[in-house]
Amino acid sequence: MRSNYPFNCWYVAATSVEVGQGLLARRLLDRPVVLYRRSSGDVVAMEDRCVHRAYPLSAGRRDGDRLVCGYHGFAYEPDGCLVDVPSQENVPPGARVRSYPVHEQPPFVWIWLGDPGVAALRPPPRVPWYADGTGWGSTIEVLRVEANYLLLHEHYLDLTDVFVMHPEAVPPDIEVLPPLDEVEVSERSVSYGRVTPPSRLAGWEAQVTGLPAETVGIRREEGTFVSPGLHVQHYVIDSEDRRAYELLRIQGFTPESPAATHVFLQMARNYATEDDHVAEFLRAMFGDWALRDSAVLASIQRRLGEEAVPRRDINVKADRAAVRARRIAMEMVDEETGRFALNRILATS
Numbered sequence: 001m002r003s004n005y006p007f008n009c010w011y012v013a014a015t016s017v018e019v020g021q022g023l024l025a026r027r028l029l030d031r032p033v034v035l036y037r038r039s040s041g042d043v044v045a046m047e048d049r050c051v052h053r054a055y056p057l058s059a060g061r062r063d064g065d066r067l068v069c070g071y072h073g074f075a076y077e078p079d080g081c082l083v084d085v086p087s088q089e090n091v092p093p094g095a096r097v098r099s100y101p102v103h104e105q106p107p108f109v110w111i112w113l114g115d116p117g118v119a120a121l122r123p124p125p126r127v128p129w130y131a132d133g134t135g136w137g138s139t140i141e142v143l144r145v146e147a148n149y150l151l152l153h154e155h156y157l158d159l160t161d162v163f164v165m166h167p168e169a170v171p172p173d174i175e176v177l178p179p180l181d182e183v184e185v186s187e188r189s190v191s192y193g194r195v196t197p198p199s200r201l202a203g204w205e206a207q208v209t210g211l212p213a214e215t216v217g218i219r220r221e222e223g224t225f226v227s228p229g230l231h232v233q234h235y236v237i238d239s240e241d242r243r244a245y246e247l248l249r250i251q252g253f254t255p256e257s258p259a260a261t262h263v264f265l266q267m268a269r270n271y272a273t274e275d276d277h278v279a280e281f282l283r284a285m286f287g288d289w290a291l292r293d294s295a296v297l298a299s300i301q302r303r304l305g306e307e308a309v310p311r312r313d314i315n316v317k318a319d320r321a322a323v324r325a326r327r328i329a330m331e332m333v334d335e336e337t338g339r340f341a342l343n344r345i346l347a348t349s
């Protein structure tokens, strides 16, 4: 299967907690990567393949800030330079593994696997809840879905599946989801918004906010495809008590391969911020929903994999944001491969 993700893009490689003194092996954009923390605390990301033979460096060991291969003991500096070959005095000139730009913005560690010269020009997306948790309680999850990353983006840009897949999530007085109020498109992002009519609270809403189930509120829902590597959903209950109960799902989608995706999920809320029971309830509930979503997306991925010739899906109005997001991602891919310029020339000739 051909890859459909841009390399010139920041993706989440790991959560801050996952990267420590040990060696973390992870496949990202179909490349083997090893991550660790230097003694200064900075995160290092390198190609997980020794230059001598193809032994994974993640199976080796640390020697201070250096990484030592577990087969014949070649040693590498954090910038990827080979600096020691135990069986001889000199090292082959210029020998190195690739090291990758990383940027830590807790709770996530971002990585750039594309052209290193472009990385500095495009800083990782900033989401204010990353840097400053003041006034917010949050939980972090790492999941893996056996589906292409665009299937995940599309899934979260069209929430009309909720009535079918997660009916218990829908407030009791809502029978149809209103259409998207707006779909805003910039060069690299897509946002949608929707406001639902007044309704009593769904069971889970009452449970996490602590409000009586008879409370009536409207929901403001926004979702943004920030980049191919990041999707942010904002769910707000404006209740009778004039308070806005906000829930954010910040999801890093990082292709493991064309057919599998790492999901780094931060859920942040501005209510019950210190309440561990609420945190656990939300974690378990969204975890259960994620399992159902994953199973569906994996089934679609398998079916797509069976098709010798790709077929064209039919789109409906609810797919508006998803279609835009796919187009942006594919334009970024085409731009990298030079096809974008060619398509422009063909379109204007």
Ligand code: FES
Pocket (backbone or CB within 6 Å): 050, 051, 052, 053, 054, 055, 069, 070, 071, 072, 073, 074
């Ligand atoms: S394979 Fe790494 S040192 Fe030989």
